[in-house]
Amino acid sequence: MGEVRRWESGALAHGVSDPFGQGPLPWLRGEPLSGDVPWYVDLAASRGKAPRKPQLPGPRTADDVRRQIKGFAATADAVPGGAVDFRITVDPPQEYTVDVYRIGHYGGDGATQVTASPRLSGISQPDPLAAGRTVSCHHWWQSWRLQIPPYWKPGAYVAVLTTADGFRSHVPFTVRDLEARADLLLLLPDVTWQAYNLYPEDGRTGASLYHAWDEEGRLLGEEEAATTVSFDRPYAGAGLPLHIGHAYDFVRFAERYGYDLAYADARDLHAGRVDPTRYRGMIFPGHDEYWSVPMRRAAEQARDYGTSLVFLSANTMYWQVDLGPSPTGDPDRLLTCRKRRGEHGRGEAPKGRTALWRDQGEPEQLLLGVQYAGRVPQPSPLVVRNADHWLWEATGAHEGDAIPGLVAGEADHYFPRTPLPESTERILLAHSPYEATDGRTRYQETSLYRAPSGAYVFAAGTFAWSPALDRPGHVDLRIQRATANLLDRICKHI
Structure with missing residues (x-):
């Protein structure tokens, strides 16, 4: 297989537990080797300009070592008429754009573009903060606010971040309207997605509830992994959660056949909003x-x-988990699961039991x-x-x-x-x-x-x-x- 870069080993380790990976989002099918870059990364066309024949190679996936472009959604008020705040780092600082897609069937395309940002000025945000194994980027500056039009349909959305020099990353988010009635409520498992998130997958800092790194950049197991992880950080690698494809498979199927769906996240269930x-x-x-x-x-x-x-x-x-506020007081931004036996005090599972x-x-x-x-x-x-x-x-x-x-x-x-x-x-x-x-x-x-x-x-x-x-x-x-x-x-x- 050749030498594996240390920051890739986390994805390889998780791959054994999910043979389906992130799923067939078209922009995750690998980089184009010949022919045109697909429509969903043609930034000129997305802004209403005449389509152009793109230059190969196409956009490259950003990584967690160089952090060419990475971001996360910092607010949970994603409702029609509301807004989503994004915090994004760009290295080296340069212009970037955000193209927003809604996941669905859409004639087999799997997604449709709903809006695009203007060209934005990117900055290099500070390094992630680490408190023990807990990594957070809550101190990053706000980069862009997406105002959600009242006519947008609730659903699963992905923001595609692309730098001027052709690096790309992703930020998933959910638009929901929990006041509306529907036959079926789809609950996206964002709590489990975050449990697996190893950001930054850099061989040094990143940690999930499964893995962390030693001083030599080797991947450690659950005994040395994080007990608490933060939602205030990007997802590792391409910026999409490990198991996200499973949810999107159902979304495409259900919308293809016209089921009446509402959308929410697991944290909505936790907070009593459902x-x-x-x-x-x-x-x-x-x-x-x-x-x-x-x-x-x-x-x-x-x-x-x-x-x-x-x-x-x-x-x-x-696993039984707890959700707590971020250091800035925002609710449900820290996820804690105590997997190791024999931990006492600080609210750990009693009598030496795990949190199963x-x-x-x-x-x-x-x-x-x-x-x-x-x-x-x-x-x-x-x-x-x-x-x-x-x-x-x-x-x-x-x-x-x-x-x-x-x-x-x-x-x-x-x-x-x-x-x-x-x-x-x-x-x-x-x-x-x-x-x-x-x-x-x-x-x-x-x-x-x-x-x-x-x-x-x-x-x-x-x-x-x-x-x-x-x-x-x-x-x-x-x-x-x-x-x-x-x-x-x-x-x-x-």
């Missing part, structure tokens, strides 16, 4: 591993009210119906079970059919000795053997139950479900139809 009575279902579209107590209580209350819950990944609600939900006496199976079983080293087939159930109706799937590659990344299954939630109906819709990391055969399971309130709770139990909805090279028509069967039943409140 009213579940406004929705028939709440969708958790991607890897969603880190949950605070208020997040879980809100989901439980939604289910008990009658709002269905759809979990389209695996390893959901595994199951160690705290509340196994995730009590809400999900299944829970995390382990990693899946090589993709394996998902084996259909109970094929006569309505979820599999008109999919063409038969009992025992094996859907290739649909058990991947990580897997859940039913733990017989772990308590189950109250239900009026409960069924397992897949029972899939795979070879675990220890070489033993284990089983993935997909679960559906109906709560006494009438709410459905679905847990896919695999990382590969959302990519099967709209990821080029991974689409499976059976999974698309099964998902539509589920969403249609929830939306019609059958």
Whole structure:
């Protein structure tokens, strides 16, 4: 493979847990090697000027060592008619532009451009601050304010930052209107995204809840990783979270087929801004591993009210976390998870227990119906079970059919000795053997139950479900139809 630069090793380390990567955002498909630079990085065309034939090579991805251009959204007031403040560093200082895209189907493009900044004067911001393993850029100056027009649709957005000399980075953000009613509320897992963020991935300073660096630039594991990470910093590498593609796969699928969606972040759930009575279902579209107590209580209350819950990944609600204010007092800008056993004082998990939900006496199976079983080293087939159930109706799937590659990344299954939630109906819709990391055969399971309130709770139990909805090279028509069967039943409140 050749020599790996030390600041790249973090991405390589995380890659083993997510075989799907960041997903098919067109600007992440690699740098153009021949032909035209694609439309979504043609800055002249984006400003209404005559299209020009760009010079090769195309824009290059900024990195966390030289920080050619990096940024983050510093405010959470992203509502139609509101604003988003960006803090951006540019090295060397030069002009840059910001092109803003909304993620969706858009005829297969996957995104559409909604606005572009004027040319902005970039400055080199101070180095990130580090308090122990916690890295923050809350002291950076504000660079640009995006005024959100009242007519903008709520949704998942990405700001694409490009310097005059052709370096590029990204900032994801969510525009939401939580006062409006919709059939389905999509909750983007920004808490889990931040847990994995190793910014700056520079071989020196950066730290996530998984990794940090030693003095030689070698990657350290969880025992030496951060206990607290900050939202006030860019995402490592290209500027997009590790698992963001899973959520975008579902967004493209759902908008293609016209589902009535509202949007929010996990921190909205944490802060009590989500009213579940406004929705028939709440969708958790991607890897969603880190949950605070208020997040879980809100989901439980939604289910008990009658709002269905759809979990389209695996390893959901595994770690219990706390959210706290930034040094400047902004709420929910610091994320804390105490993974190491035997830590006492300072609010750590009591009696030497880790902050696993199951160690705290509340196994995730009590809400999900299944829970995390382990990693899946090589993709394996998902084996259909109970094929006569309505979820599999008109999919063409038969009992025992094996859907290739649909058990991947990580897997859940039913733990017989772990308590189950109250239900009026409960069924397992897949029972899939795979070879675990220890070489033993284990089983993935997909679960559906109906709560006494009438709410459905679905847990896919695999990382590969959302990519099967709209990821080029991974689409499976059976999974698309099964998902539509589920969403249609929830939306019609059958």
